[in-house]
Amino acid sequence: MAWFSRVPVVDVTKDNFKELWPTILVALKTATFVALDLELSGLGNRRNLNTPSVDDRYKSLAGVARSRAVLSMGLSCFKLNNIAEDGSLVLPFTTQTFNLTLLCSEEYVVEPISLKFLVDHGFDFNMQYSQGAPYHRGADKNGEVPQSVRQLFSELVCSRVPLILHNGLVDLVFLYQSFYTELPPTLGSFLADLSEMFPAGIFDTKCITDFHIRMPASYLEYVFRRSQRENAVHQTKQQPHVTLTFPPYPPHMVCVEYRDCCLPDNLLNTTQSTTVIPYCEQYAAHGTCPKGVLCPQSHDPDIIIDQEDWVKARKKRRRDRKKRKGNKSEEGEQDKAENPVSMETDDGRDVSNVEDTDSVSCDSQTHTDQSDGGNDNVVAKTRVGCHRAGFDAFMTGFAMATMVCKLGKLCREADPFTTRFQLEEFANKVYLSGKDFPLQIARSAFAKPSNHHKAKFQRLQHGGTSF
Known part of the structure; x- marks a missing residue:
């Protein structure tokens, strides 16, 4: 349905991780693309993240990722169902969204400004410290728990599906350091590693919004809401649009939260x-x-x-x-x-x-x-809500789906998602703040993949697992 009014988000903690593991794995392995979002304990000095040199930005980000932690990860799996043969471009997706609450098992830096921001937007730190699924940063260790967020990221890499992010450079650096292996020392090696890890392409919806669609604003909440509204209007006019189907979760699944996004x-x-x-x-x-x-x-x-x-x-x-x-x-x-x-x-x-x-x-x-309560000093902020990793991941994925409708050109004979909709122009370009060009994710002739990545990637290719 195009006129969805709420979105089910499954809360995943250490208490139900094993129970939900098969559901998450099936959603991941059958997905056409996967959208992802992170909530972090801090970003360090913001000025260092916007230096003119992109190489210096990467080095600053790498240092931040080695000392900060991922507090929660949102995963939204979009599976494209059969497209009608009558010539109308209606993209029917089945969508499953998960919000993983995490707890880094090592010491990490916590920034008050980041924590206050999350608290103001409803993040539950009591739940995070009591029920967060444990993980460690950097390279793999012996005796890893097989059903873990680290293994989940390995499954994502092995699935070879497109990865969808919004303003994704920070997320990519944290994902790599937190759940994959040690970050390489140079930006060139990092980009070479990413191009091998995600051969189906990495898509940044902020980058697509700014450089191709050119909306008045490009922050996630705005992009999602405008995309949702336009999609509903297009449906009423029988123009290309996206429809969504959500799993019929049983009422006894108390871990399912329904997020309101009524038009x-x-x-x-x-x-x-x-x-x-x-x-x-x-x-x-x-x-x-x-x-x-x-x-x-x-x-x-x-x-x-x-x-x-x-x-x-x-x-x-x-x-x-x-x-x-x-x-x-x-x-x-x-x-x-x-x-x-x-x-x-x-x-x-x-x-x-x-x-x-x-x-x-x-x-x-x-x-x-x-x-x-009629308080004159309180205004309506939003009925949509954001800054919760699971729902933010869904908003990112839905925005991408509508962008495919708007910018893609369907080639029914092709199979891979990127080729089927001729999206190569939009792939592997990540938004850079303050720049009039994106960061291209590709292997350079002057940079090789890192040794940590080569060892990890080889294990994944041979065994399909990290351990």
């Missing part, structure tokens, strides 16, 4: 008048706000998207009116006044009936959320 009631209502509501412009542009949850302005992506689309459509209508004034008689203009121009957004929604006002500034009135 606005007025998404397709072209007659309902809507009032312009102010929002936080800082958050709307970047997905972050210095005031965090204390910000008096709305962080709701639906409010942000509605008003972005309305402003864009209003400007278009004014340009059209000016153009007509130069070309049409006064009598023609009267006819047009009696038949207002439709204000249609990029996704095909008509927002003509939105109240015409210029007051969309962040500094105007506050939009209160009555569900929070």
Whole structure:
């Protein structure tokens, strides 16, 4: 279904890891692509992560990954079902999403700013320390537990499916150091290793958004919500779209949490008048706000998207009116006044009936959320929610699925996912903050795969296991 309103996320801890292992393994081995997201104990000095030299960025990130920990990992497996032969491009996926709570068994650095951010967004540290599945960083050790997050990552590498990330460089470095082996000393060797580990390609949805789709913003929550809304509109117009099927988890599975992502009631209502509501412009542009949850302005992506689309459509209508004034008689203009121009957004929604006002500034009135007890200082942040690894992984995977609909070209004779939809142009390019070009994941003529990787990869190829 395109109009999904909630997403089941299976919570995986040390207490149920063995029990859920077969389910996770089947989902992974049958997936068409896998989306992944991490929550971390810190990122170190942010300035070092944005230095002009990409090689220096990698060295800084490697040092951070060796001293920090992964607190949780989200895994969302998207399996593409049979596509109809009637010529319509409807991509039906079955989706299973897992949120793995982890606990590094070695000492690691914890940054207060990162922990406060996670606490503000609902991360449960009591659960992490009491139920987190244990793991260790770096190379394999003797006597490893076979059913573990480390083995799970090895299964992901062996599956040879495309890996989907959002702004994925940090995730790739942490995945490698935390669950694979020791990071190589140079960026060139790291990229050579990745190209062998994921031959089906690594896709970065932030990179695709910025360089190909060019949405007004590219942080994950925004990309997901706009993709979800556009997908629903495309379904009603019988245009290419994605449909999702979720497993029918039994009610007694208490480890399944349902995350709400219901679309606005007025998404397709072209007659309902809507009032312009102010929002936080800082958050709307970047997905972050210095005031965090204390910000008096709305962080709701639906409010942000509605008003972005309305402003864009209003400007278009004014340009059209000016153009007509130069070309049409006064009598023609009267006819047009009696038949207002439709204000249609990029996704095909008509927002003509939105109240015409210029007051969309962040500094105007506050939009209160009555569900929070009517507190005038509390605003509606979002009904979607993010910064939980499992759901963030799902949002990343769903965004990728809609991007395939938008940018892919179906070749029914081909088999591999990347070739079948002719996605080679978008593969193996990772977003680099502050750069107008992506990081290309490929083996260079001047760099060889690292020795740690070659030893680990050889074991995986021969035995399909790390141990």
